[in-house]
Amino acid sequence: xxxxxxxxxxxxxxxxxxxxxxxxxxxxxxxxxxxxxxxxxxxxxxxxxxxxxxxxxxxxxxxxxxxxxxxxxxxxxxxxxxxxxxxxxxxxxxxxxxxxxxxxxxxxxxxxxxxxxxxxxxxxxxxxxxx
Numbered sequence: 001x002x003x004x005x006x007x008x009x010x011x012x013x014x015x016x017x018x019x020x021x022x023x024x025x026x027x028x029x030x031x032x033x034x035x036x037x038x039x040x041x042x043x044x045x046x047x048x049x050x051x052x053x054x055x056x057x058x059x060x061x062x063x064x065x066x067x068x069x070x071x072x073x074x075x076x077x078x079x080x081x082x083x084x085x086x087x088x089x090x091x092x093x094x095x096x097x098x099x100x101x102x103x104x105x106x107x108x109x110x111x112x113x114x115x116x117x118x119x120x121x122x123x124x125x126x127x128x129x130x131x
Contacts, residue, residue, distance in 0.1 A: 003074070004108040006031055010074040011108075013039035013054065020044060026077040028054035030062055033069035038062040055089040059096060070097025076105045082112060090120040098125060 006029045014027025021044050028040040040057030052060075055075060062068070073093060077083025082104045085093065093100060094116055102119060105111035116123065 003072075003103055003111065003113070006037070006072060006074040007076065007103060007105045007108050007111055009037060009039060010054075010076045010103075010105065013041050013058075014076050015041075017041040017054070018043045021046070021048075024077065026054040026075065026083060028058040028076075029074045030055075030058040030070055031072045032062055032067040033071045034067055036062070036065075036067055038065070038067070053086060053089050055085050056092050059092055063096065068096050070100040072101040072103060073097065074103040074105055074111075076107075079106055082106060085119065090116070091123070094120055094123045094125055098123075 009029035010027040013029060014025045017025035019025055019042060026042045030038045038058045038061040040054040042054045044051045055073060075083060075085055084104055098116060100116055102114045102116060103111055
């Protein structure tokens with residue numbers, strides 16, 4: 001799986017977003033270390049608090065299928081600018097993909113690659129609970 005293919009899958013997932021309040025669609029495509037791909041889109045709620053981001057939707061799908069090791073995750077949102085994972089999503093990515101590649105894209109041609117340390121330096125993880 002190459003970066004552009006993962007971005008294209010995230011773009012497709014973006015079109016399934018349920019965003020009647022913000023109209024801000026986000027799609028994610030997660031590549032697990034097992035080679036499986038899980039997609040997610042943001043899903044809004046009228047009361048806003050239960051709204052879930054695309055990244056966490058994809059991660060929830062992977063984990064619910066027993067796949068807990070993220071190799072990479074592509075995130076696409078506003079096509080005019082780069083859309084980065086929120087703080088909560090960064091922490092959840094950390095739980096299942098400390099060494100994952102995070103792909104932030106506007107299109108298949110315009111994207112940036114990050115490590116989680118780039119986006120969440122000095123992160124807190126499961127190993128910190130063992131101290």
